[in-house]
Amino acid sequence: MAETQVAEDPKIQFEAKDYKSETRPIWCPGCGDYSVLASLYQAFAELNIPPHMIAVISGIGCSSRLPGYVATYGFNSVHGRILPIATGVKMANPEITVVGTGGDGDGFSIGMGHVPHAARRNVDMTYIVMDNEIYGLTKGQLSPTAHVGDVTKTSVYGSVERPVEPVDMMINVGASFVARANAGDPKQLGDLIVQAIQHKGFAFIDALSPCRTFRGLDQKKFINEHTFKVEEEEHDPSDKQKALAIAAREDGISTGLLYREERPTYDQLYDEVRERATKDPVPDVQDILQRYIP
Ligand SMILES: Cc1ncc(C[n+]2csc(CCOP(=O)(O)OP(=O)(O)O)c2C)c(N)n1
Numbered sequence: 098m099a100e101t102q103v104a105e106d107p108k109i110q111f112e113a114k115d116y117k118s119e120t121r122p123i124w125c126p127g128c129g130d131y132s133v134l135a136s137l138y139q140a141f142a143e144l145n146i147p148p149h150m151i152a153v154i155s156g157i158g159c160s161s162r163l164p165g166y167v168a169t170y171g172f173n174s175v176h177g178r179i180l181p182i183a184t185g186v187k188m189a190n191p192e193i194t195v196v197g198t199g200g201d202g203d204g205f206s207i208g209m210g211h212v213p214h215a216a217r218r219n220v221d222m223t224y225i226v227m228d229n230e231i232y233g234l235t236k237g238q239l240s241p242t243a244h245v246g247d248v249t250k251t252s253v254y255g256s257v258e259r260p261v262e263p264v265d266m267m268i269n270v271g272a273s274f275v276a277r278a279n280a281g282d283p284k285q286l287g288d289l290i291v292q293a294i295q296h297k298g299f300a301f302i303d304a305l306s307p308c309r310t311f312r313g314l315d316q317k318k319f320i321n322e323h324t325f326k327v328e329e330e331e332h333d334p335s336d337k338q339k340a341l342a343i344a345a346r347e348d349g350i351s352t353g354l355l356y357r358e359e360r361p362t363y364d365q366l367y368d369e370v371r372e373r374a375t376k377d378p379v380p381d382v383q384d385i386l387q388r389y390i391p
């Protein structure tokens with residue numbers, strides 16, 4: 098299995114600024130996505146991964162602009178298609194550190210069909226959802242992670258829809274690393290991204306990232322006031338039932354590493370298949386055709 102790549106020359110120590118592209122972010126002032134970007138730079142530097150060994154893949158949305166702001170390989174795909182593209186990149190070159198970054202709408206609405214498959218296959222990648230519970234880029238429509246009663250441009254009398262709970266869902270569909278973070282706490286988020294990239298398998302981080310423009314100041318305040326860290330509760334991330342229980346607690350929003358398990362990754366399993374297949378004799382096409390010719 099491929100190890101996370103570190104700088105080939107041990108004397109080279111990359112710094113956060115080495116991952117900054119020349120494009121300046123155009124997110125609104127106060128958008129939580131700035132913190133996610135800063136934490137990502139920090140995590141890459143801490144792991145000392147050469148920029149040419151990283152691919153950041155996104156869909157469409159404010160949050161999906163992120164690959165343009167990192168000086169690594171990147172791909173800005175169509176709305177909701179982060180995970181199939183990221184899977185392809187990883188399978189084509191398992192040495193690459195693959196990071197998917199996008200919004201809650203991108204991942205859990207139009208892209209939802211891809212989520213369980215990447216998770217159950219245990220594709221070795223990190224998927225960070227910048228969860229603002231709204232569609233930012235298209236100006237404030239209802240997102241699947243919005244709460245019952247939320248007033249948005251498309252739910253003017255309050256949402257009546259039961260929300261998707263990203264963390265519970267990810268544990269249940271087979272993600273082998275599941276975390277939640279307050280984007281406004283770059284230390285916590287940066288540490289979690291480091292652990293997610295080091296994890297061999299599908300690592301998901303629900304980054305609570307306020308949308309200043311369409312959610313106002315209240316969202317940031319709410320996140321800061323209601324989140325608590327699971328480390329403070331001596332949580333055991335290998336216990337699935339406890340992870341689900343702490344994720345569902347109603348007295349606060351748990352953040353930190355909620356669940357982790359070790360199991361073979363998709364590219365590792367495919368390597369084994371490839372090895373077995375190459376040992377088999379190459380079948381003769383004519384022989385095969387003869388079987389179907391009366
Ligand atoms: C196939 C398709 N459908 C719809 C759109 C319009 N669209 C672009 S971004 C977006 C939602 C963005 O919301 P989210 O993914 O939560 O990201 P945010 O902007 O909040 O970061 C939508 C519906 C599109 N670009 N392509």
Ligand code: SF4
Pocket residue numbers: 123124125127128129130159160229233234307308309310311
């Ligand atoms: S609209 Fe919201 S999500 Fe988009 S850049 Fe502005 S604050 Fe961020």
